Amino acid sequence: MTTPLTLTPEQPLVPGWATGTITLGCDYNPEQWDESVWHDDIALMRELGVDLVAINIFGWAQLQPQPGPFDFSRLDRILSMLHEAGIRVNLGTGTSSPPPWLARVHPETLPQFANGTLAWPGGRQAWCPSSVVFRQKAIELVTAMAERYGNHPAVAVWHVSNELGCHNALCYCDASARAFRTWLRARYGTLDALNSAWGTAFWSQRYGTWDDVLPPRATRSAGNPAQLLDFKRFSSDELLDYYRAEAAVLREHSSVPVTTNLMVTAHIQTLDYFSWAPELDFIANDHYLDHRLADPLAELAFSADLTRGLAAGQPWMVMETSTSAVSWQPVNHAKREGELLRTVLGHVARGADSICFFQWRASRSGAEKFHSALLPHSGTAGQGWAQSVELSSVLDRLNPVVGSRVHARAALVFSWEAWWAAEGDSHPSSLLRYLPEAHRYHRALRALGITVDMVAPGTDLTSYDLVVVPTLYTVTDAASVAIADAAAAGATVLITPFTGIVDERDTVIAGGYPGAFRELLGLTIDEFRPLAAEATVSLSSGAHGSIWTDAVRVTDAEIVASYSDGPAAASPAITRRPVGSGTAWYVSTVLDDDSLLRLARDLAADAGVPIVEVGYDVDVVTRQTDTHHITFIINHRSEPIAVPYAGLDLVSGETVTDATPLPAGAVRVVISERSDRGA
Ligand code: GAL
Numbered sequence: 120m121t122t123p124l125t126l127t128p129e130q131p132l133v134p135g136w137a138t139g140t141i142t143l144g145c146d147y148n149p150e151q152w153d154e155s156v157w158h159d160d161i162a163l164m165r166e167l168g169v170d171l172v173a174i175n176i177f178g179w180a181q182l183q184p185q186p187g188p189f190d191f192s193r194l195d196r197i198l199s200m201l202h203e204a205g206i207r208v209n210l211g212t213g214t215s216s217p218p219p220w221l222a223r224v225h226p227e228t229l230p231q232f233a234n235g236t237l238a239w240p241g242g243r244q245a246w247c248p249s250s251v252v253f254r255q256k257a258i259e260l261v262t263a264m265a266e267r268y269g270n271h272p273a274v275a276v277w278h279v280s281n282e283l284g285c286h287n288a289l290c291y292c293d294a295s296a297r298a299f300r301t302w303l304r305a306r307y308g309t310l311d312a313l314n315s316a317w318g319t320a321f322w323s324q325r326y327g328t329w330d331d332v333l334p335p336r337a338t339r340s341a342g343n344p345a346q347l348l349d350f351k352r353f354s355s356d357e358l359l360d361y362y363r364a365e366a367a368v369l370r371e372h373s374s375v376p377v378t379t380n381l382m383v384t385a386h387i388q389t390l391d392y393f394s395w396a397p398e399l400d401f402i403a404n405d406h407y408l409d410h411r412l413a414d415p416l417a418e419l420a421f422s423a424d425l426t427r428g429l430a431a432g433q434p435w436m437v438m439e440t441s442t443s444a445v446s447w448q449p450v451n452h453a454k455r456e457g458e459l460l461r462t463v464l465g466h467v468a469r470g471a472d473s474i475c476f477f478q479w480r481a482s483r484s485g486a487e488k489f490h491s492a493l494l495p496h497s498g499t500a501g502q503g504w505a506q507s508v509e510l511s512s513v514l515d516r517l518n519p520v521v522g523s524r525v526h527a528r529a530a531l532v533f534s535w536e537a538w539w540a541a542e543g544d545s546h547p548s549s550l551l552r553y554l555p556e557a558h559r560y561h562r563a564l565r566a567l568g569i570t571v572d573m574v575a576p577g578t579d580l581t582s583y584d585l586v587v588v589p590t591l592y593t594v595t596d597a598a599s600v601a602i603a604d605a606a607a608a609g610a611t612v613l614i615t616p617f618t619g620i621v622d623e624r625d626t627v628i629a630g631g632y633p634g635a636f637r638e639l640l641g642l643t644i645d646e647f648r649p650l651a652a653e654a655t656v657s658l659s660s661g662a663h664g665s666i667w668t669d670a671v672r673v674t675d676a677e678i679v680a681s682y683s684d685g686p687a688a689a690s691p692a693i694t695r696r697p698v699g700s701g702t703a704w705y706v707s708t709v710l711d712d713d714s715l716l717r718l719a720r721d722l723a724a725d726a727g728v729p730i731v732e733v734g735y736d737v738d739v740v741t742r743q744t745d746t747h748h749i750t751f752i753i754n755h756r757s758e759p760i761a762v763p764y765a766g767l768d769l770v771s772g773e774t775v776t777d778a779t780p781l782p783a784g785a786v787r788v789v790i791s792e793r794s795d796r797g798a
Contacts, residue, residue, distance in 0.1 A: 139521055141467065141514045144171030144209065144475030145493055146439060149197045150181045151482055157197060160480060161204045163494060168511045171475060172201055173438070176211035176281045177243070179260060180218035189263050202273035209438075209475070210274045212264055212365055214257040215281035216243040221256060228253040231292035234337040242486075244286040248357045249298035254364060261368045269373030278438075279365045279379040282405060284358045288389035289350070291334040295357075300329050302353045316624045317345040341544040345625045348593075351539040355391045363398060376400035380438040381429070383422045385409050385554060391535035392429050393575040402430035405439035405477070408462065410452050416755055417562040419462060420738060421573075423469035424561065425533060428573035432524055436473035437466045442507060443491035451489065457784040459506050460513055461753050464786050467517065468740035468751030469570075470525045474514065516769050517788060520749055523742040527572040528728050529585040531561055532602065534576045534593075540625055541592035541617060548649035550666045551617055551709065556589040560615070563712075563719040568731030568739040580605035585726040591618045593625060599635040606639060607699030611726035613718075614640060614705050616667045617647075632669070640705045641675030641696040648686040656685035656708060658692045662717065664708025668692070671707055679704075679721075693718070695725075731763070739764075743793065752787045759783055766791030 145164075149157055164172065175182075175194060182189045201208055222229055222240045230238045230247040238245050246253045268274055307313040310326055319325040324343055326332055335342045335350050366377045378399045381392055384406060396402060404426040408415040426435050442459055444451040454462070463474050481492035495503035541553040564571050564587070572583070576598030580586050586605045591598070591614075599619060606612040619635030621627055628634025631643035648668045650656065655665045660680035668687035676696035682688050687707075694705045702725055710718060723730050733739050737760060738753040750764045759780040768775050769788040781787050 140170075140518045141521060142171050142436070142473035142475070143167070143169050143511055143514055144173065144438075144473060145169055146173045146176060146476070146478040147480070148177065148478060148482070149174060150178055150193070151485075152480065154193075154196070156480075157200060160494075161200055161206065163499065164206055164479065165204055167493065167507055168515065169206060169479070169493070171207050171209050171275060171473065172479070173209035173211060173278055173475065174198075174201075175213045175264075176278065177216050178211065178213040179216065182213060182260065183218060184220075186220055186224060189260065191263075191267060198268065198271060198273050202271070206273075207275035208271075208273040209276040209278050210264070210268060211278045212257075212261045212280060212369070214260055214279075214365065217246055217253070217256065221246075221253070225252045225256075227292075227294065228256075229292075230287045230290040231295070233289070233291050233335065235291070238287070242286070246287060247290040247292050247294055248284075248287060248354070248361055249290065249292075249295045251294070254361065258364060258368060261365050262372075265369050265372035269369070269375070274373070274375050277366075277369045277373065277375055277377040279362055279369070279377060282380055282382050283362055284354075284389050285382060285387065288354050288358060290354075291336050296333050298357060299334050299350065299353050300332050302356060303332060303349065304329065306349070316626075317343055317349070318624075318626065319343070344540070344543040344545070347543060348536070348540050348625050351389065352391070352536070354389060355394065355535070358390060359395050359398065362395070366398065378403050378436075380405045381426070383426050383429070385412055385418050385422075385558075388535065388538055388554070393535065396429040396431070401433065401436065402426060403436040403438035406437060406466065407439075407441055407445050408452075408454075410448055410450065414562060414735065416462070416465070417565060417735065418558060419465050420469065420565050421558055421561045423466045423471065424571050425573040427470040427525060428533070428575070430470065432470070432572075434472035434522065435470055436475065437463075437471050438475050439477040440466070440474070441491050442476055442493055442495075442503060444489070446487050446490040453491070455784075457786075460510055461755055461784070461786055463510060463514075464751055464753050464788070465738055467520065468525075468738060468742065468753065470742070472521050513770055516772070519769060519790060520742060520788070523744045523747075523749055525570060525740065525742050527570040528583060529564055529569050529587070529726075530572045530574050530578075530580055530583040531557065531564075531587045531589065532576055532578075532580075532591055532598070533557060533573045534591060534598075536623070537576070537591045537593050540621065541590050543625070547617075547647040548667060550649070550652060551590065553590050553592070556615060556709070559709075559712075559715060560587045560589050560613075560719075562735065563715045565738070566716060566733065566735045567719055567723060568733050569719075569723060569728060570740050577601055580610065581608040583610050584728050585722060586610050586612045587615075587722075588613065588618055589615045593621050593623055594619050594635045595623050599639075602636070603639045603698070603703075606701040606703045609700040611701060611722050612639075612698075612703045613722055614703065616669065616707055616709065636703075636705075637674075639696070639698065639703045640694065641673065641703070642691070642694055642705060643672045643674060644669040644707070645672060646670045650685065654685070655711075656687070656692075657683040658708075658714070659683055660693070662693075662714035663711045664692070664714070665711065666709040667707065669707040671705075676703075676705075733760070733762075737762075746793060748791055748793050750789045750791075752781055752789070754781045754783065754785050757783045762787070764789040764791070
């Protein structure tokens with residue numbers, strides 16, 4: 120028996136699409152299989168406890184193999200079969216990839232690269248987000264789908280398109296150029312305002328007519344950075360507008376929640392999901408371990424925290440992940456023993472209440488035939504299926520977690536706009552990368568057992584004790600005020616290199632860097648002094664840095680450490696300024712891992728945030744209800760660890776004490792009554 124939980128009225132037990140249990144789901148592509156296989160599939164789904172199945176994600180070509188009427192007969196049948204089996208459907212609108220005939224009949228729907236070449240059909244998402252013809256054809260399909268299935272009892276979720284912008288977010292064709300101009304007119308009103316915002320007095324770029332304004336197509340020299348930044352904004356908005364068009368049709372015909380699967384991940388940066396999030400009835404993310412990164416597990420934690428940020432703390436769904444290897448990385452690593460459970464719980468710990476996989480049955484042909492699946496090529500006889508069964512049974516035991524929330528005392532200000540702008544051309548150093556900086560601060564806090572909320576610039580930060588602002592190169596006034604307010608209200612705020620340098624037009628805030636935070640930090644940077652690729656610098660505190668240094672002039676701050684060598688020798692490197700009841704820290708270099716961890720400890724101490732020294736390969740995250748704490752401890756290490764959490768372990772069903780070691784590779788989900796109730 121698990122301890123009963125009580126939830127406060129503000130914490131509805133489950134959002135509309137969920138059932139009060141942890142949902143186990145998957146993508147299913149019945150169009151790849153003969154109908155005789157469907158019966159086996161559905162029987163095995165029931166055996167495994169799958170209760171949400173995404174279908175029709177890539178169904179368009181089967182529904183409409185030629186221009187003309189749709190044939191829904193197979194889709195009707197699979198929907199009925201799933202419904203009869205008691206399996207809910209996450210119904211794809213099917214518009215993600217058009218059938219081959221669309222490119223033949225309407226070649227103008229194909230997307231164009233920056234150098235003018237076309238992306239051809241044969242892969243997926245070969246469509247221009249600004250194509251009027253594509254949208255018309257897609258909306259015809261969505262309307263037919265919504266009319267037919269809007270009230271179908273099996274349909275629990277509408278799944279708009281698929282991973283919008285995964286391959287086609289940036290299109291440079293003439294239709295995109297026209298749409299870009301319309302977007303710019305709405306943003307700037309006049310051509311003069313555009314010329315001013317883009318700084319076109321530079322390099323003879325001044326526009327005399329709107330018709331000359333183009334997407335940032337391939338150039339021989341560096342392009343205009345403000346134009347590039349606006350094109351990224353436009354491209355995100357354009358696909359969001361497309362999502363809205365599909366969602367509007369679905370909402371007109373159906374009361375079922377509408378969402379789409381986001382890609383909060385290291386290798387896709389094209390959509391500003393903070394602007395998308397309010398349009399989704401609930402947040403769903405696709406996440407795959409990325410073995411091209413130095414620490415894929417740290418990135419998983421980052422992605423999950425950021426997804427919770429998009430969900431504004433509400434429960435969210437992993438709409439796709441893999442049981443083992445993917446098929447799109449240079450080397451596709453299989454998951455090690457226990458890794459499936461560990462990675463899944465990494466998401467659940469951070470607020471996911473639904474775990475769905477790509478995909479149900481491994482494809483036998485096509486580009487993803489070596490991608491893992493709940494039901495692998497080896498069928499039910501192999502180890503893969505056994506792991507799926509084990510996972511399902513652990514998820515069943517975690518049902519008491521559903522509806523509980525993650526509470527974090529630390530926040531990291533994350534911004535897609537800053538990411539786009541910070542990584543533009545012609546900066547002091549191309550070695551300073553936005554996302555790795557954000558990852559590294561998050562990773563250091565995770566290694567200290569500190570849970571981090573990821574928030575958009577401009578969010579009210581006054582309830583946090585610790586606020587980290589990595590490389591927020593471009594800032595609005597609202598964002599800089601919110602950060603300063605957090606410090607004044609008592610938070611420890613850390614600002615890192617190349618933050619607060621330009622406004623939202625990518626125009627330098629004059630008067631000494633960082634223009635937006637000079638006063639808050641009590642310092643001025645006269646000059647950036649970046650380092651060569653392999654160079655490092657030493658700090659008086661014993662810390663080490665690389666990539667970046669600044670010539671810092673302190674006006675009103677304590678010097679925590681100075682540069683002992685390098686191009687900024689003798690300049691302050693780390694500073695701290697008491698502000699109101701809080702503090703504002705600046706670090707002007709990219710600290711190595713050990714130095715960063717030491718700084719994170721100092722910041723936590725300054726902020727009064729408790730730490731648990733778990734290291735980089737252990738996750739400790741607590742979800743809570745009004746009455747209980749539920750702490751996830753995930754040991755990615757190949758040795759046992761000691762963890763100070765006592766209570767009932769939902770995974771093993773045993774009561775554990777502070778002294779019960781957690782074996783190598785094992786997970787524990789400890790539920791205990793809150794000692795701080797009423798606090
Ligand atoms: C996602 C996509 C799925 C499948 C999966 C493979 O990007 O939505 O359709 O391709 O990756 O990992």
